[in-house]
Amino acid sequence: MRPYFYALLFTVLLAAPQQAAQVTKPAAGRAMSQVELNAGLLCAEARVQSALQSPTASVPHRRKMDRYDVKYYKLDLALENNSLNVAGSVWMRIRVGAQALDSLAFELYQAPAGSPAGTATLLIDSVVVNGRRSPGIRRAGPDATAKLAQLAPANTLADARIYYHGTAPSGNSAAIGNGLSTRSSVHLDTYSGAPTFPYSVTWSLSEPFSAHEWFPCKQVLTDKADSTDVWVTTTLPNKVGSNGVLVRTVPLPGNKARYEWKSRHPIDYYLISVSVAPYVEYVNYANPTGGPRIAVVNYVYNQSYLDYWKSKIDLTPGFIENYSALAGLYPFADEKYGHASAPIFGGMEHQTMTTQDGFSFTLTAHELFHQWFGDNVTCARRADIWLNEGFASYGEYLSLQAFDPANARPWMNSAHNSALASSGSVYADDTTSVGRIFDSRLSYKKGAGVIHMLRYLLNDDAKFFRALRTYQTQFRGSTARTADLQRVFEAEAGRPLGYFFQQWYKGKGYPTFNVRWNQFDTTFLLRVTETTSVPAVTPFFETDVDYLLKFTDGTTKTVRLRQGQPVEDYQFPVNGTVAGVEVDPDQWILNFGGATFNRDNTLQLPKADELPFTFFPNPAREQLQAANLPAGSATAQVLDVLGRVVLRQPVQASQPQLNTSRLASGLYHLRVFGASGEVLGQGRFIRE
Numbered sequence: 225m226r227p228y229f230y231a232l233l234f235t236v237l238l239a240a241p242q243q244a245a246q247v248t249k250p251a252a253g254r255a256m257s258q259v260e261l262n263a264g265l266l267c268a269e270a271r272v273q274s275a276l277q278s279p280t281a282s283v284p285h286r287r288k289m290d291r292y293d294v295k296y297y298k299l300d301l302a303l304e305n306n307s308l309n310v311a312g313s314v315w316m317r318i319r320v321g322a323q324a325l326d327s328l329a330f331e332l333y334q335a336p337a338g339s340p341a342g343t344a345t346l347l348i349d350s351v352v353v354n355g356r357r358s359p360g361i362r363r364a365g366p367d368a369t370a371k372l373a374q375l376a377p378a379n380t381l382a383d384a385r386i387y388y389h390g391t392a393p394s395g396n397s398a399a400i401g402n403g404l405s406t407r408s409s410v411h412l413d414t415y416s417g418a419p420t421f422p423y424s425v426t427w428s429l430s431e432p433f434s435a436h437e438w439f440p441c442k443q444v445l446t447d448k449a450d451s452t453d454v455w456v457t458t459t460l461p462n463k464v465g466s467n468g469v470l471v472r473t474v475p476l477p478g479n480k481a482r483y484e485w486k487s488r489h490p491i492d493y494y495l496i497s498v499s500v501a502p503y504v505e506y507v508n509y510a511n512p513t514g515g516p517r518i519a520v521v522n523y524v525y526n527q528s529y530l531d532y533w534k535s536k537i538d539l540t541p542g543f544i545e546n547y548s549a550l551a552g553l554y555p556f557a558d559e560k561y562g563h564a565s566a567p568i569f570g571g572m573e574h575q576t577m578t579t580q581d582g583f584s585f586t587l588t589a590h591e592l593f594h595q596w597f598g599d600n601v602t603c604a605r606r607a608d609i610w611l612n613e614g615f616a617s618y619g620e621y622l623s624l625q626a627f628d629p630a631n632a633r634p635w636m637n638s639a640h641n642s643a644l645a646s647s648g649s650v651y652a653d654d655t656t657s658v659g660r661i662f663d664s665r666l667s668y669k670k671g672a673g674v675i676h677m678l679r680y681l682l683n684d685d686a687k688f689f690r691a692l693r694t695y696q697t698q699f700r701g702s703t704a705r706t707a708d709l710q711r712v713f714e715a716e717a718g719r720p721l722g723y724f725f726q727q728w729y730k731g732k733g734y735p736t737f738n739v740r741w742n743q744f745d746t747t748f749l750l751r752v753t754e755t756t757s758v759p760a761v762t763p764f765f766e767t768d769v770d771y772l773l774k775f776t777d778g779t780t781k782t783v784r785l786r787q788g789q790p791v792e793d794y795q796f797p798v799n800g801t802v803a804g805v806e807v808d809p810d811q812w813i814l815n816f817g818g819a820t821f822n823r824d825n826t827l828q829l830p831k832a833d834e835l836p837f838t839f840f841p842n843p844a845r846e847q848l849q850a851a852n853l854p855a856g857s858a859t860a861q862v863l864d865v866l867g868r869v870v871l872r873q874p875v876q877a878s879q880p881q882l883n884t885s886r887l888a889s890g891l892y893h894l895r896v897f898g899a900s901g902e903v904l905g906q907g908r909f910i911r912e
Contacts, residue, residue, distance in 0.1 A: 280433050281331055281443065285367040288329035289442045292318040295381065297496065298453040299439055305462050305500045306424040308344065308406055311389035312457075314440045318382050325376040328353055328384050331366045331436035331443055333393055333403070346390035346437075353384045366436050386440040393437055403437025404428050410525055410567040412532065414582030423525050425501035427566035427579055431494040432606060432661060441493045446604050446703050448490040457482045458500050465499040465523045465564035467491065467575050468556075487576065489556055490701035492602050497574035499523065499564035506530055510541035512548035512557070520544070521562035521577070529565070536583040537563070539627070543592050546626045547619065551593075552693040555600035555700065561592070573616070575599045585628065586620040586635070593619025596696055604703035606655035610729075611709060613662070614650070614671020621672065636676070636811050643670035643814055647758050649732045650674055651706075673814045674728045678713055680768070680812040681724065683784075687716040727765050733758030734814045735765040737787070737807045739821040744829045748773070748802060750794040750867065751827060754787055764790055772809040774820070775800040782809065786869045789901055794867030795829075795893055839882065839894065843910040848894075850880035856899055863893045887911045 281289065294316055301312035316330070328351065335345035351358040351370035358370035376382040392404035406426040411418040428438055435441045454466040460479050468487025475481055503523035510518040520540050524530045530537075544561060548554050554561065562577040571580040571587050573594030580591060597615030617639070624632040646665040654660045661667065679688045695704070695712045706729055714721050733756050740751045750771065756762055766788060773781045777800060785794050804820045839848040853876060860882050862871035873882055875896070888911065895906040 280366040280436060282364075282367055285329055285331075285364075285369070286444070288327070288369065289331075289444065291321045291323060291325060291329075292382075293321070294442050294447050294449045294493075295319055296451050296453075297439075297441070297449050298455070299496070299498075300455045301439070301498075302457045303426060303464070303498060303500050304458055305426050305502065306406060306408065307426065308392040308394060308404055309390070310346065310392055310404070310438055313385055313387045316384045316386070316440070316442075318384060320376045320378055320380050320382055322378055324378045325382065326372055328358075328370045328372060330368050330370075330386070330440050332363075332368050332386075332388065332440045333366055333437045334363055335393070336365070344391040344393045346388055346392065348440075349387040349389060351384065351386050354382055368440070388440065403430050403434030405566075405568075407567050410565070411581075412529065414569060414584055414587060416569065423501070425499070425525075425566055427499040427564065427568070428497050428574075429566075429568060429572050429579060430496070431572065432658060435493045435496065439496075441496075443493050445492060445602060445606070448492050448602070448702065450490055451488045452486070452491055452496060454485045454496065454498060455482055456485075456498055456500065461502045462500050463503040463505065463523055465503070465521075465562070465577050466497060467495070467577060468559045487556075487559060489559065489575070491575050491599075492703075495573070495575040495599055497564075497572075497577065497579060499566055499577075499579055501525065501565075503565070504530055506534070506537065508538060508541055510544035510548075510554070510561070512545045512553055515548060515553040515557050518544060518554060518557050519560045519562075521560050523562070523564045523577075525565050533583045536585065536588065539583075539585065540588055540592065542627060543589055543623055546623065547593060547596065550622060550689050550692065551596050552696045555595060555696070561595065563588075573598055585623070589620045589623035590616045593622075600701065601696060601699040602703045604705045606661050607652045608704075608706050609652050609661050609667050610650045610671030610674070611704065611706065613667045614675055617668045617672035618675045621676070633811070639669040639672050640811060640814060643673050644734055644816065646670070647733050649761075650729050670814065677728065677767075677813060678724075681721070682713070682716055683768075691716045723766055727762055727767075728814075731758075731762035731765075733762055734816075735767070735787075736816050737769060739771075739805055739807060740824040740827045741802070741805050741821065742824055742827040742829070743798070743802050746797050746799065747829060748796055748798040749827055749829055750785070750805070752785075752787060752792045752794070754790050754792075767813060769813065770808055770810060772806040773798065773802050774804045774806065776803045777801075783867065785867050788861070788869055788872065789897075791901065793895070793903075794863065796867040839907070839909065843912045844884050845912050846883070846885045848882040848884055848909065850875060850882065853877040853880050854898075854904065858899070858904060859897045861895045861897065862887070863895070864890065884911055 296317035298315040301310055303310060332348065333346050335343040348361055348368065351361060353372050354374065354376060356373035359373055360371045362369045394402055394405060404426065408422065408424050409420045410423045410425060411420045433443060435443055452467055456464040457476065457480055458464055460481050464483035466485035468485050471484045471486050473481055473483055504526050506522045506524060508520050510520060512518065522537055544554050556576045559576050563580045564577055566579050566581060568579065568581045571578055571591040573591045578591040580587065594612065594616045598612035603609055603611040621632060621635055624635050642665050648666045650666055650670050652661050652667060682688045691712050695709060699708060706725065710721055710725050735754050735756050738753045742749045754764065756765060768784050769787050770782050770784050773783065779800065804822055806820045808815060838851045855877060858875050860873050860875045861869055864870050870887060875882060891908060891910055893906065893908055896904045898904050
């Protein structure tokens with residue numbers, strides 16, 4: 225993991241086994257370090273470290289699991305804060321599909337064949353479906369199939385109870401991941417060299433393929449359970465954190481207690497969680513506009529740890545209120561939000577209770593925005609993981625814009641630099657690779673950059689945030705693909721956006737804009753040549769681009785121009801003498817922007833009204849008519865006085881009309897290009 229440093233000296237005095245170090249708090253109002261600006265790295269590392277294996281279920285077993293939908297999970301387990309031992313049962317309520325069910329297929333870890341005696345494994349004691357015990361259970365690696373004593377009829381609900389016990393695996397090797405982990409020491413802060421102190425804690429982290437390492441389940445993204453109950457029996461003074469609402473705590477003999485959590489919102493398998501430790505509880509509240517008061521329940525290691533992080537934890541309610549205003553009310557407002565501390569060097573957005581290591585600004589903002597993007601609406605396939613991670617990363621930027629604007633631009637610069645360091649695609653083509661799924665440069669930073677460009681494309685924040693709210697509403701409690709997001713943004717844009725998603729979602733690389741400019745009195749001439757980093761895959765990026773004109777008197781002017789082909793010429797009037805031109809000054813586009821280009825006196829103003837052919841009448845109304853067009857295909861392009869392309873239409877000798885009926889009255893510049901993009905001629909005309 226990348227270290228997470230604060231620019232200050234920690235003075236460490238370990239007072240007692242259960243007391244955190246007394247240290248200086250992070251300074252407020254300072255510039256964030258590069259790692260702080262990249263909380264997505266911490267989010268990614270937590271997953272990559274916890275699950276180095278590939279998807280577990282075999283294809284035939286997946287087909288068996290597809291014969292039913294999970295409606296409900298109830299976990300009733302015994303867990304401790306210092307052990308990976310698991311014992312108890314899981315109740316799955318399922319809806320049988322169109323074919324009667326003769327067996328129940330699910331996933332549960334077992335040690336590889338030939339493992340030494342004592343190797344961690346999970347054993348099935350029995351499977352009971354609709355009150356009748358299975359006469360036989362077959363296991364092949366993580367694939368488990370229980371024969372039913374009686375057919376479960378098609379299109380009916382069935383209850384399956386799986387009783388099991390054993391030890392969850394650990395070790396991050398071969399097929400072993402960390403669905404469940406335990407540690408006897410924890411660190412104070414979210415970086416690899418942070419001070420540590422003795423403390424026992426056990427927690428789950430199931431994404432992407434590790435839920436089966438601690439409970440029987442069906443690991444299919446598109447099959448969300450409608451609701452869950454998580455009951456955990458442990459030894460006091462342990463507390464247990466999980467999803468939803470803590471309904472009650474039941475005292476039991478032997479200094480034990482059972483914590484009973486319930487959630488009545490749809491949830492994906494990997495978002496079900498537990499954390500067990502002698503936590504200190506700290507509750508604060510969010511009050512989003514138009515919503516109920518929301519409890520933010522924080523389970524932290526101890527009072528000293530809380531004292532260290534309290535000012536940062538207290539940012540969470542404001543984050544919730546801001547996100548609720550931008551993307552819609554917090555999806556689980558009737559239950560809670562919260563955090564459970566665990567030493568994972570990052571965060572994991574477990575639904576309604578994030579498992580988190582430290583409370584840096586961007587890490588807390590990132591994991592919280594996952595409650596909208598990832599939890600409420602989950603990507604329907606790992607190839608679209610950017611819908612989870614790109615939006616969560618963009619949540620960091622949105623929070624910085626609202627609460628720490630001085631660090632918003634540095635964050636975006638850092639995100640762009642990270643994304644541009646990779647030539648890959650946002651589309652995750654290898655969903656068997658955890659490293660590729662959670663590639664911080666692509667799924668996180670480039671994903672955030674694509675979202676930022678969608679905001680720029682709409683050029684209207686009201687439309688952009690309405691699109692986010694529409695997406696949340698349409699796919700609430702369900703899953704979505706990139707094509708679904710595309711349709712939502714197309715509705716706001718009022719036009720197809722297939723070109724954008726082909727370039728930035730499936731495409732690879734980025735554009736670079738090279739600028740030449742010159743000025744003739746009040747006429748400004750700009751020639752922009754676009755090159756791309758992976759031309760074999762994405763030869764051209766069609767996009768608007770902002771140009772900042774810097775005048776000799778110290779004033780500036782920003783113009784937005786359409787890059788519709790590799791070489792574009794723009795011509796428009798200016799008031800004043802231009803000293804330089806900066807490309808994409810506000811860092812909207814994933815490109816090596818920000819460079820200032822100086823004047824090029826070799827660039828000459830084209831001769832006006834000299835076409836090797838003619839268009840008439842001039843002035844025009846409904847159409848221009850061409851005479852003497854050359855043979856072959858050509859494209860006419862019309863620009864307004866600001867250099868914006870307002871009309872593009874094929875023309876040829878057999879169809880020489882140019883439809884100008886939709887143009888507003890005014891002066892226009894006309895260019896005609898040949899089939900290879902060469903300029904055949906240009907001139908001006910007036911639309912009456």
